[in-house]
Amino acid sequence: MLRRAMIAAAFAAAALTGLAVQAGDEGPSDLEIAHIAYTAGEIDIRYAHLALALSDNPAVRGFAETMIRDHSAVNDAALGLLDKLGAKARDNPTSRSLLKQAAEKRAELKALSGAAFDRAYAENELAYHQFVNKTVEEVFIPAADNEEFKALLGTALKTFKIHQAHAERLVEQTR
Template sequence: MKTLKNLALSGTMLLSGLLFTTNISAQEQKAPQLTDPEIASVAVTANQIDVEYAEMALKKSNNKTVKNFATTMKNDHNAVIKMAVDLVTKLKVTPKTNAVTKSLLDGAAKEKAILNAKSGKAFDKAYVDNEVAYHESTIKAVESILIPQSKNAELKALLVKAVPIFKTHLEHAKMIQKELK
């Protein structure tokens, strides 16, 4: 896993780039400071990326379990996006693109290229492995960065509400991951 320092330099890391490693000093372990509009952008973008991964799995996979999981991912993440869009509309806040959002999109483009190059069981395994890693890093980032930095109580509540959904997804993905080994 790369450090935040590398995230700032490369701008191409996924949400896991927001997380800390033990290989760097405490002074270097600084989370990016985000405003509520930037947090909203990160939240919507992270969920949209997982919807896109799910849509890819629905097209490429022939495995019923993987397809069912992808359908759940698509439906649940679209529901979270709708809640976020409804909230920012209510609050009259425009999500603001930022370095983290751009990093998520860059990382997703790379991961999609990797997934597109695979088929059959290799695709299924790569998709589910990515879902495990993506949900682990997303949960950590939401809990350690997005929730603590949220100033608006309703935005914070939405993020808190989403965490159990993401944890359920993670456990589901881990179960499928074991089946695919």
């Protein structure tokens, strides 16, 4: 439990520090938020594909399939809104930092197998969703200017909170 909390704190500190440095007093722009959120979704989709490749555990595989389906749907909705608005998400240091951290975590997970992989994947998913949910709720939604985008983030947050609860159960199942 302590290890999981430390992982979540490390993710949150790194990402939120990046947001504060990048955004100054006003918070990140909608286009920066869009890129960070899209990147975070793609990272979780990659974790899920890794789980499908490495796990034989039906609960882990089911969770991974849900992550691919739901995060792909949210990312597709975000891209659709950007297209509608004639805008393009803006790459930023926070997105790049998340990608770097995720590559390191994927390498760590790839070195595991069996129950050790399942447990590490479940713990990572819980920590990741705790981080994403806190960031979306406390940073992204308050900073978003466009009402449609703000609503999309709110809808996504509801889904991600369900993922967090599911990940909590998965952690218990893989102990």
